[in-house]
Amino acid sequence: MNGILIVLRTIHIVAGVLWVGSAIFYLLFVEPTVKNLGPAGPKFMQDLIDRRRYPLFMNAVSALTVLAGLFLYWMASGGLQMAWVLTGPGIGFTFGSLVALVVYAIGFFMLKPRAERMGKLGQDIGRTGGPPTPEQVAELHTLGEEMTAIGRWDAILLTVSLIAMATARYWTF
Amino acid sequence: MRQVLLTVSVLALIVLVGSGLNAHFVTANPPAQPEPAAEPASLGQEYTLETAMRDGRMVYVGAGGAIDGVINPKLTAQSGESVRVTLINGDGMLHDFSIEGLGVQTPLLSAKGATTDIVFSATQAQAGTYDYYCTVSGHRQAGMAGKFVVRR
Numbered sequence A: 001m002n003g004i005l006i007v008l009r010t011i012h013i014v015a016g017v018l019w020v021g022s023a024i025f026y027l028l029f030v031e032p033t034v035k036n037l038g039p040a041g042p043k044f045m046q047d048l049i050d051r052r053r054y055p056l057f058m059n060a061v062s063a064l065t066v067l068a069g070l071f072l073y074w075m076a077s078g079g080l081q082m083a084w085v086l087t088g089p090g091i092g093f094t095f096g097s098l099v100a101l102v103v104y105a106i107g108f109f110m111l112k113p114r115a116e117r118m119g120k121l122g123q124d125i126g127r128t129g130g131p132p133t134p135e136q137v138a139e140l141h142t143l144g145e146e147m148t149a150i151g152r153w154d155a156i157l158l159t160v161s162l163i164a165m166a167t168a169r170y171w172t173f
Numbered sequence B: 001m002r003q004v005l006l007t008v009s010v011l012a013l014i015v016l017v018g019s020g021l022n023a024h025f026v027t028a029n030p031p032a033q034p035e036p037a038a039e040p041a042s043l044g045q046e047y048t049l050e051t052a053m054r055d056g057r058m059v060y061v062g063a064g065g066a067i068d069g070v071i072n073p074k075l076t077a078q079s080g081e082s083v084r085v086t087l088i089n090g091d092g093m094l095h096d097f098s099i100e101g102l103g104v105q106t107p108l109l110s111a112k113g114a115t116t117d118i119v120f121s122a123t124q125a126q127a128g129t130y131d132y133y134c135t136v137s138g139h140r141q142a143g144m145a146g147k148f149v150v151r152r
């Protein structure tokens, strides 16, 4: 039993570190840099999204974190026993899990489509060779603004979830 | 689709590596099945605890002897005498048995009916009252805790 738990915890924590770290890194460093780069910004984003497959990476690490977390939650809670859910750690892990699930849904349904649309726009611009049309510039701008706003909530909620998860075992009520 | 495939294959890998590691841990964990030669000549105390749900709480229930049927029974031992605690998983949930202050820790059990035991003794300097509990997050708070007394 110990072996499976060690593997699940390793996956959960390593993938979680990559997920939260990347979300915060994007918000605090990538996004402002892209803004300052001017015309090179969209090009950078296109490379990040299309060639480096940033959305795929985020999708994979968030899915791994959530899936391994569900297994761990199920095991620790004895199959969702209320006696466990209502303890301090139970409340901490349940709260952290629910917040993380909301963030996962935001990433999947709100961030991923926008990132993909941004990559597609970048491809279109690259294909024509010329400068982007005003419509393309406007759409890129809107997408960027939306992703920043959503990404900010994503990073804040993920940090809340992370703190809950990291401290849950010490919660007392 | 690709992502789903990727996720599923990684999970399959987790289970495979996990079961491999599991086998490794079982063989590499002598406390689960102590070598007869390493056992002290005479066993002072033998306690058997079975995990269970009682009145909406997770608990240990004594099995056999004076603690039979007692929820989270108080266990006692004389310093210097060896103690064997046998843990039976009675509910199919993830559990173990630990006395932090005495360095007592069994492997985790998850299958219903699985058992493990651990033999240990406390020195005179360790006389006192200790908490025994399940180390799975939240289980101690959910009720899996009792007292272990070492008499001088």
Ligand SMILES: [Cu+2]
Pocket: B058, B094, B095, B096, B134, B135, B136, B139, B144
């Ligand atoms: Cu337990």
